[in-house]
Amino acid sequence: DTGVSQNPRHKITKRGQNVTFRCDPISEHNRLYWYRQTLGQGPEFLTYFQNEAQLEKSRLLSDRFSAERPKGSFSTLEIQRTEQGDSAMYLCASTATGVDYEQYFGPGTRLTVT
């Protein structure tokens, strides 16, 4: 078990560009979560998947944001037409329902929009 991994760890992009982040959860974890954390704040929920189904999306997830988990394993989070307000740490977490209620977090992807 290698833990939750996220790539890239850092991303600098210009306003208006599209970016995509990847999360690889712990194998056999059926739930995968995305959170966003801005400086000095706690993480805020964005969306989560159970297997390949996206079960809930936060109002924070504007139309510019889209997430997928096509085969129920890794997930991608895409932000289109990035804005400076999108600058944040994007955290991914996974868990196995019915086994444990702990969410295991990845190291995060830090996005800077210039």
Added chain:
Amino acid sequence: AQSVTQLGSHVSVSEGALVLLRCNYSSSVPPYLFWYVQYPNQGLQLLLKYTTGATLVKGINGFEAEFKKSETSFHLTKPSAHMSDAAEYFCAVSDRGNQGGKLIFGQGTELSVKP
């Protein structure tokens, strides 16, 4: 709706002193409660959790927390602070009815430890 309030955005203690980080929650359903620690530029690591059973839960690195339903609190304590405890601490709540579900976090408390 669920929410978490952490009292004090910054707490400073001397090495060897008691650590007390306060967390109050609001939940219309029975909650699961968690404390996570975050070191700079890293993800979150679970310190401890309350799901069911004993209301005093022990976690890693000597931390413990007590679930007090009547006070809607889940304060984190450690008898003796160590320099390595300096970090950001987050209290979080989730919905027991959804087998956990999304975490709602407090705003965090930065712990400083003075030598």
